[in-house]
Amino acid sequence: MVDETGHKDDGKLHWSWCFQNSQYCVFHINPSRGSQVLKAVLGETFAGTLGSDYYSAYRKYMKDCSVLIQYCMAHLIREICFLAEHSDAVLSRWGKKMLGWMKKLFETLHKKANYTAKGFKRRMESIKQGLLKQVRRPPDHKLARKLKKRFKGKKADNYFVFLADPNVEPTNNSTEQAIRYLVIDRYVTQGTRGQNGMRWCERAWTVVATCKRQGRNVFDFIHKAIIAHWTKQPCPTLLC
Secondary structure, eight states: OEEEEEEEETTEEEEEEEEEOSSOEEEEEESOOSHHHHHHHHOTTOOSEEEEOSOHHHHHHHHHHTOEEEEOHHHHHHHHHHHHTOSSHHHHHHHHHHHHHHHHHHHHHHTGGGSOHHHHHHHHHHHHHHHHHHHTSOOSOHHHHHHHHHTSGGGGGGGOHHHHOTTSOSSOHHHHHHHHHHHHHHHHHOOOSSHHHHHHHHHHHHHHHHHHHTTOOHHHHHHHHHHHHHHTOOOOOOOO
């Protein structure tokens, strides 16, 4: 996930990137918000599943490097809510019908324990097909046609990766939560104005967020790192 930041170098605004999984959370500040950052950080042979919104940099990375992406369902719901509240009555009805399908999808997901494996799979597939049928029959409105394009053919699969892989989250809410710390820091400190400050911030944010995920004491880790630096001893590692 990428977020605008208050960090500048030679007056140029930079962007804060967040990459995370269940054990690690890595922040990176870069003047670009393009796909080259993803290639530099994740590599061109990334074998995992990237959870993201529909931003163009992620789509280009997916195309260039054949990376599997799970588009964030929470972002999709927000866009559908906008359509459901639109002043155009036909567009609004269409949006509300899609919201109905999304509600069924997440209600079923949250009640997964109440189903057998086959029953859950069958139910989710039925909801998926109902949603696809709805989104692929849009009213004559440019906003509706624009959304329909995302679900053309195999493109739709990138919204439903989580159905085939239980280790994949349907939303990137955890990354949204992780980046809030960064946003608060930006408001309090007003950012930095040079490379040294940016490197400190991205490393400090990474240590704090990763230690919390691993259940480690942040102060203890930083204390050991400082002692190791001054005594020329091996530094502690975040790898586990």
